Amino acid sequence: MVERYVMSIDQGTNSTRCILFDHHGRLVSVVQREHQQHFPKPGWVEHDAVEIWRNLRRIMPEALSDAGVGAGEVAAIGIANQRETTVLWDRRTGAPLGRAIVWQDTRTAPLVEDLRNRPGDEFFLERCGLPPSTYFSAPRIRWLFDHVNGLDQRAKDGEVLFGTMETWLIWNLTGGAEGGLHITDATNASRTMLMNIRALTWDEELLEFFGVPRPMLPEIRSSAEGYGDARSVLPGVRITAALGDQQAALFGQTCFTPGEAKCTYGTGSFLLLNTGTDLVRSRHGLLTTVAYKIGDQPPVYALEGSIAVTGSLVQWFRDRLGLINSAPEIETLARTVEDNGGCYIVPAFSGLFAPHWRSDARGVIVGLTSYITKGHLARAVLEATGWQTREVVDAMNADFSVPLKELKVDGGMTADNLLMQFVADVLDVPVVRPMVAETVSLGAAYAAGLAAGYWPDLEVLRRNWHRAAQWLPDMDPARRDLEYGNWQRAVERSLGWIRPPRPR
Amino acid sequence: MAGPVQSIERAAAILRLLAGGPRRLGLGEVAASLGLAKGTAHGILRTLQHVDFVEQDASTGKYQLGAALLHLGTSYLDINELRSRSINWADALAARSGEAVRLGTPFEGQVLVIHHVFRPDDTLQTLDVGSLLPLHASSLGKVLLAYGTASLESASEAGLEAYTRHTLVVPEKITRALAQVREVGWAAEIQEMSMGEAAIASPIRGHGGLVVGAVGLSGPVERICDSHGRPRPNLITLLREAARAISRDLGAAR
Numbered sequence: 001m002v003e004r005y006v007m008s009i010d011q012g013t014n015s016t017r018c019i020l021f022d023h024h025g026r027l028v029s030v031v032q033r034e035h036q037q038h039f040p041k042p043g044w045v046e047h048d049a050v051e052i053w054r055n056l057r058r059i060m061p062e063a064l065s066d067a068g069v070g071a072g073e074v075a076a077i078g079i080a081n082q083r084e085t086t087v088l089w090d091r092r093t094g095a096p097l098g099r100a101i102v103w104q105d106t107r108t109a110p111l112v113e114d115l116r117n118r119p120g121d122e123f124f125l126e127r128c129g130l131p132p133s134t135y136f137s138a139p140r141i142r143w144l145f146d147h148v149n150g151l152d153q154r155a156k157d158g159e160v161l162f163g164t165m166e167t168w169l170i171w172n173l174t175g176g177a178e179g180g181l182h183i184t185d186a187t188n189a190s191r192t193m194l195m196n197i198r199a200l201t202w203d204e205e206l207l208e209f210f211g212v213p214r215p216m217l218p219e220i221r222s223s224a225e226g227y228g229d230a231r232s233v234l235p236g237v238r239i240t241a242a243l244g245d246q247q248a249a250l251f252g253q254t255c256f257t258p259g260e261a262k263c264t265y266g267t268g269s270f271l272l273l274n275t276g277t278d279l280v281r282s283r284h285g286l287l288t289t290v291a292y293k294i295g296d297q298p299p300v301y302a303l304e305g306s307i308a309v310t311g312s313l314v315q316w317f318r319d320r321l322g323l324i325n326s327a328p329e330i331e332t333l334a335r336t337v338e339d340n341g342g343c344y345i346v347p348a349f350s351g352l353f354a355p356h357w358r359s360d361a362r363g364v365i366v367g368l369t370s371y372i373t374k375g376h377l378a379r380a381v382l383e384a385t386g387w388q389t390r391e392v393v394d395a396m397n398a399d400f401s402v403p404l405k406e407l408k409v410d411g412g413m414t415a416d417n418l419l420m421q422f423v424a425d426v427l428d429v430p431v432v433r434p435m436v437a438e439t440v441s442l443g444a445a446y447a448a449g450l451a452a453g454y455w456p457d458l459e460v461l462r463r464n465w466h467r468a469a470q471w472l473p474d475m476d477p478a479r480r481d482l483e484y485g486n487w488q489r490a491v492e493r494s495l496g497w498i499r500p501p502r503p504r
Numbered sequence: 505m506a507g508p509v510q511s512i513e514r515a516a517a518i519l520r521l522l523a524g525g526p527r528r529l530g531l532g533e534v535a536a537s538l539g540l541a542k543g544t545a546h547g548i549l550r551t552l553q554h555v556d557f558v559e560q561d562a563s564t565g566k567y568q569l570g571a572a573l574l575h576l577g578t579s580y581l582d583i584n585e586l587r588s589r590s591i592n593w594a595d596a597l598a599a600r601s602g603e604a605v606r607l608g609t610p611f612e613g614q615v616l617v618i619h620h621v622f623r624p625d626d627t628l629q630t631l632d633v634g635s636l637l638p639l640h641a642s643s644l645g646k647v648l649l650a651y652g653t654a655s656l657e658s659a660s661e662a663g664l665e666a667y668t669r670h671t672l673v674v675p676e677k678i679t680r681a682l683a684q685v686r687e688v689g690w691a692a693e694i695q696e697m698s699m700g701e702a703a704i705a706s707p708i709r710g711h712g713g714l715v716v717g718a719v720g721l722s723g724p725v726e727r728i729c730d731s732h733g734r735p736r737p738n739l740i741t742l743l744r745e746a747a748r749a750i751s752r753d754l755g756a757a758r
Contacts, residue, residue, distance in 0.1 A: 026599055328584035415588040417633050435595050435624055466624035468595055469631055 004075045006454055007063065007237070008445035009056065010438075011081040011165045012245065013102065016055045018063040019441040020074075023454075025464035027438060029067035031059040038099060043106040046099035049087045052165070053172050060233050071234045077173075078224075078241035078448025080248035080440045081165040083191045086140040088151070088216075089168070091161050094177040097151065100165070101140045106350075108139040115139070119209075125281065127206055129190065129197035129288030131357070137164060138193035138210045145211060158215040164188045166242040167218045173239060175231040183227060184218040186299055187247040190290040195220065197288060198279060200299060222293040223247070224451035241447035243292060245440045246270045249410060250302060251292055252443030253434060254465045256458045259402030263389060264439070265413035268353075269310040271392045272302045275400055284395035285355030294450065303399060305354035305392030309347040310385040311413055316347075317381050323374050330378050331418045337375035342367040344490035345380040352494065355395040362497040366490045385413065386422040387487040393427055406430045410439040417471075425475035426484065435468040514540065515548050519557065519569065528566035556712060571711055581716045581754070583609055587619040590708070590750045594621050594719065597746040601739055603721040603728070604629070605746075607708070608637065608644035610654035615645045615718075623723065640664050640678055641671045643693035643705035644718040649678075650685035651707050651715035670696045690744060691718075692735050695725055702728035704735045706747035710754045719747050 005028060010017045015035065020028040033055040038046040064071060084103040089096045101107070115124070115132035124132055132139065141162060145152040154160050163171065166188055171180035189195040189202075194212060196203035202217055221227060224241045243251060246264065250272045253262040258276030263269055274291055277298045281288055291302035314327050324330055344366050346352075351359035365380070389407075397403045406429055413419055414433045424431040436442050449455045517538050522529060529537075535545040549567055552558035557573040560566070590607055598605045598621040607619040615637040622629045639645035639654055641664075648654040656664075656678070664673040672678045685691040690706045697703075705720030721743055722728065730736050 024599075027596065326582065326585050326588075328588035329582050331584040332582050412588070415591045416584070417587075417631075435599050435621070437592055437595060466599070466622075467626055467629075468598065468621045468624075470622070470629075471631065 004073050004454065005067070005069055006445040006449040006452070007060070007074050007077045007234075008441040008448070009060070009077065009079045009169070010245065010248075010441045010444065011052060011056070011079065011169060012440075013082045013085075013104070016052055016059060017441060018056070018059040019438060019445070020063050020067050020069060021442065021445040021449075025436060025442060025446070025461070027436065028069070029063050030438075031062040031066060033059050037102075041107075043109070045102040045105040047085065047102055049089070049096045049100045049165075049168055052100075053169065056169060057233050064234075071237055074234065074237050075454040076238050076240040076448040076452035077230065077234070078243075078444035078446075079166045079169060079239070080243050080245045080444035081169075081188070083164065083188060083244040083246065084135050084137050085165055086137045086144075087163050087165070087168045088141070088144060088155075089161055089163075091159055092177055094172070094180075097160065098144070098148070100168075101144075103135050105140070106134045108134045108143050111139050111143060124193060124206075125288075127196055127203050128193050129279070129281070130193050131287075132193070136191055136193040137162075138206070138212065141212050142210050152211070155216045156213045158213075160216050161218070162212075162216045163218055164191070170227065170239060170242065173230045173232060174228050178231075180231075181228050182218045183221045183242075185221055185223045185242040186290045186293045187223055187244040188242065189218075189220045191244060197290070200290070200293070222295055223290075224292070224294045224447040225296075226451060238452055239448075240451035241444055243444055243447055246272055246304065247289070247291055247302070248441075248443030248447070249439040250274065250443065251446055252436070252439035252441070253408045253410065254446075254458070254462045255408060256300075256462065259400070259405065260408070261393075261396070261404055262408040262410065262439070265310055265385065265409060265411035265419075267310070267312045267315070269307040269385065269389070269411070269413075271305045271307070271389065271396070273304075273396045273400060273404070275301050275303055277301070280400055282395065282399045284398045285357050286392070286395050286399060287354070292447065294447070303396055305395060307385075307388045307392065308351075308353045309349050310388065311411075312349075313345070313347040313381050313384060314413075316349075317378070323377070327412075328415060330381060331416050333375055334378035334382055334418055335375075337373065337379060339376075340367075340379040340383055341372050341376035342369065342486075343372050343376045343380045344487055345377070345384050346487075346490050346494040347384050348494045351498075352491070354392050356391075356491070356495075358495055360496050360498040361491075361494045364490065364494045364497075366493055367486075382416065382419045383422060383483075383487075385419060386426045387484065389423055390426045390484065390487075404429055406432060409433050410437055414469075420469075420471045421474070424471040424473045426480060428473045428475075428477075428480065430473070431471045432467050433469040435466040511548065514538070514544070515552060518545070518548055518552065519573070522558065522567060522569050528561055528564065528568045530564070530566045534567065581710050583616070583618045586708070586717055586754075589753050590619060590719065593746045593749045593753075594619060597719070597721060597742060598622070598624055601721050601742050603723040603739070605719065605721050606632075606644065607717055607719050608642070608648065608705075609717040610639075610648050611636065613639065613654070613656075615639055615642055615648060615654070617644075618717070638665065638667070638697065640673070641667050641693065641697045643691045643703040643722075644720045646682065646685055646691035646693065647705045647707050647718035647720075648715070650682040650691065653715045653717070667697050668695055668699050670694065672696065690740055691720075694729060694733065694735075700725055702735070704728065704740060704743055706743050707751075708747055708754065709751040713755075716754070719743070719750060
């Protein structure tokens with residue numbers, strides 16, 4: 001029998017990657033292409049959807065030729081993508097109507113502020129599981145309707161299609177204007193603020209509220225099921241999975257059991273906890289989201305806590321303060337001292353995210369004395385990531401009946417042993433790193449392979465997961481409590497720094 | 505005592521000159537700035553270029569400081585950066601070989617383990633990053649010794665410790681073993697540190713080919729070695745591929 005492979009596409013914020021995986025979940029080839037970031041105004045972030053599609057068309061064949069694999073040996077294609085990034089395009093020509101608005105773009109902030117006041121968070125939480133935030137797609141669609149002449153009417157007339165990145169790419173891969181599939185999956189749809197989190201269908205009330213016409217929306221499908229065959233690039237190859245990148249990472253980490261959680265440590269960090277088929281509504285500032293939906297099985301939900309500034313604090317330390325030359329050197333500098341010397345950094349650069357959700361917070365460094373060296377600051381930088389993880393885990397433990405027993409980690413910062421040990425210390429649970437670092441791509445491959453019958457069941461995938469490293473908690477409980485108390489007091493000092501612009 | 509060597513003084517002046525400005529300098533500018541004849545300046549620049557202290561831009565012919573010089577003061581690569589750059593390759597090596605992987609750099613006459621990937625069988629294993637291994641009895645250490653990244657001087661005064669009956673403790677034997685390492689490009693340690701255990705290691709080269717560390721895999725002797733007691737060729741191939749891949753990454757980025 002010919003060896004077959006699963007192709008995974010990770011359409012990320014900075015680049016698009018195409019990876020082939022073999023039966024053991026091992027990486028066979030990787031091709032990557034970056035795309036341009038457009039910053040037309042402060043707070044605006046845009047991508048050119050055509051550039052991304054062009055990149056994908058290049059890298060898919062390259063991934064095959066690098067490994068000497070023919071299109072016929074690809075069992076299935078799965079896609080993971082940057083979530084919430086919004087593309088509108090012309091149904092007949094396939095041309096995007098302007099650039100894609102990226103998830104980091106904050107142009108909808110005033111609109112979001114209004115929504116939080118009226119009708120208020122509860123209205124949205126009840127229906128889509130999300131409080132209004134600049135992250136999500138629906139406020140962006142509204143913004144476009146309010147700022148692009150005639151767009152609203154064209155959408156009502158059925159001339160305009162909406163999609164997040166997976167929708168855009170699948171539509172193009174399956175024929176584009178010539179009958180391309182206009183679909184999304186439940187995980188991506190759960191980040192639009194338009195999907196009913198229980199029914200997994202577009203919510204009439206939310207559509208009406210945002211004024212989004214039904215014909216522009218893709219069909220919501222499972223995360224893993226046969227969508228259709230590609231008609232361009234690799235004609236005839238089945239496309240069988242799509243997931244938002246963080247959900248893909250949860251899947252790639254094989255967190256299939258309620259209570260299992262992963263944290264991806266990158267520029268920001270995303271902690272997702274599998275809560276099973278129970279929809280858990282957070283009382284502690286977490287988001288309720290769809291983790292995955294396999295075929296016609298019931299959906300599996302997750303609680304998500306996102307931390308805005310983790311790796312980017314290290315980058316700031318490197319690029320803005322110039323105290324280190326490369327990000328990994330933060331560990332070297334931090335190890336020049338025994339502890340933080342009483343210094344704490346709360347990196348609320350653009351407010352605090354989960355579980356505080358305080359946009360009026362700004363960063364603070366507290367506990368400065370003449371004793372503090374750059375080594376102490378380096379410690380405080382790393383510890384900030386640890387404590388922010390702890391706050392999210394505390395919220396998860398408060399919201400969900402199964403307390404966290406172990407945290408699976410991935411992302412660039414997992415190379416930092418001091419940080420990983422600190423995370424284990426402050427969470428008081430083991431922290432484990434898997435052997436395949438590319439968990440996002442692996443998750444999309446797993447979902448695709450599962451739907452295509454390449455892998456029989458979740459158990460087989462679980463057996464592919466191997467521990468590459470493990471950090472065990474080793475901190476005196478009294479010290480942990482004392483330090484956590486100090487961190488919390490530091491957080492209090494970051495709150496309320498930004499005054500409201502207008503008197504109420 | 506002899507007086508200062510004029511050509512070295514001039515070479516130093518040229519290096520200071522190149523280091524002083526933000527831009528590359530042409531031969532004429534160098535010669536004029538230092539009051540040297542063009543031929544003299546050219547001879548010195550060519551020699552400095554030969555030892556990688558100076559680089560010449562291919563299109564303009566102008567000179568700048570060389571990468572080797574930039575790395576001279578900080579010839580050690582930050583160990584955390586080395587780990588960060590190696591992590592994907594080390595993972596892949598462990599996944600393919602089925603054995604535990606370690607990276608080592610020299611530290612005070614021993615090998616410091618700077619990265620450790622578990623054997624992918626999910627048995628209970630403990631991260632031993634930060635632990636120290638003997639240079640003469642570990643494959644990682646032998647690589648560091650063979651390529652001059654570490655030396656035995658301080659340790660050998662007290663005599664080398666024999667951990668097992670296979671440990672090399674006689675200087676002549678070690679010298680011969682290290683020559684062998686340089687010849688084949690990898691080192692083995694077969695029951696030399698502990699009975700029943702074996703390991704192989706290969707050099708990691710940084711910018712300019714300088715060996716900055718070693719990567720190796722280890723396990724029970726019957727898994728690492730074939731029936732003749734020699735390291736399995738397929739493991740050596742995997743190891744050397746990984747070492748080359750890491751080296752490529754380190755060399756490509758300055």
